[in-house]
Amino acid sequence: METVKFTAMKDGDREDYEFLTRHEIDYASKTAERLLGALVELDESMSGYQITRLGHSLQSATRAWRDGADTDWVVSALLHDIGDIYAPYNHDEYAAAILKPFVREQCAWVVEKHGDFQKLYYAHHLGGNPNSRDAYRDHLYFDDCATFCERWDQSSFDPDYPHEDIAFFRPLVEEVFARKAYDPAVIRSGERVPLTDPTIAGERNA
Ligand SMILES: [Fe+2]
Numbered sequence: 001m002e003t004v005k006f007t008a009m010k011d012g013d014r015e016d017y018e019f020l021t022r023h024e025i026d027y028a029s030k031t032a033e034r035l036l037g038a039l040v041e042l043d044e045s046m047s048g049y050q051i052t053r054l055g056h057s058l059q060s061a062t063r064a065w066r067d068g069a070d071t072d073w074v075v076s077a078l079l080h081d082i083g084d085i086y087a088p089y090n091h092d093e094y095a096a097a098i099l100k101p102f103v104r105e106q107c108a109w110v111v112e113k114h115g116d117f118q119k120l121y122y123a124h125h126l127g128g129n130p131n132s133r134d135a136y137r138d139h140l141y142f143d144d145c146a147t148f149c150e151r152w153d154q155s156s157f158d159p160d161y162p163h164e165d166i167a168f169f170r171p172l173v174e175e176v177f178a179r180k181a182y183d184p185a186v187i188r189s190g191e192r193v194p195l196t197d198p199t200i201a202g203e204r205n206a
């Protein structure tokens with residue numbers, strides 16, 4: 001069997017769908033590889049800044065790493081702008097959708113909302129509302145998103161910052177996307193893990 005027998009989904013049988021499931025599992029196992037490739041494509045996006053979106057992504061992830069952040073945070077920082085290419089008006093939601101099955105709920109929420117939180121730094125220059133984030137003031141992860149933006153996102157447009165390269169982060173991305181999707185032990189709903197850990201940061205920056 002090289003393809004399914006059906007031409008309309010409603011005509012498929014168990015053999016067809018079991019066959020497709022095996023293909024899907026195989027395809028899904030290469031998600032990390034495809035995401036790393038998409039990250040390289042970010043090198044072409046968003047002119048006007050002093051660094052490319054790839055450079056910004058690597059810089060954000062490097063800052064997270066050097067802050068002692070855990071794997072979920074570092075990978076979330078690395079991929080937080082991956083929606084820029086295909087979803088310029090909701091790139092935050094796009095990135096969050098990719099991360100959601102594989103990282104802590106806290107990190108996916110922060111990535112999903114970071115666009116609104118980032119407005120704090122520029123919206124007033126354009127007649128917009130810099131306090132859009134106030135809509136989430138009472139949310140459990142409000143402070144985490146504020147910290148994410150302050151420490152790792154808005155600060156990461158510096159062409160002189162020495163960041164790690166994609167190869168450095170590859171094992172972390174592979175680890176995250178090899179997890180079982182929506183595993184409660186990964187999602188850890190309602191749990192807050194600090195973005196910074198001074199002890200681990202000390203070891204990593206030694
Ligand atoms: Fe962003």
Ligand SMILES: [Fe+2]
Nearest residue numbers: 056080081153
């Ligand atoms: Fe960003």
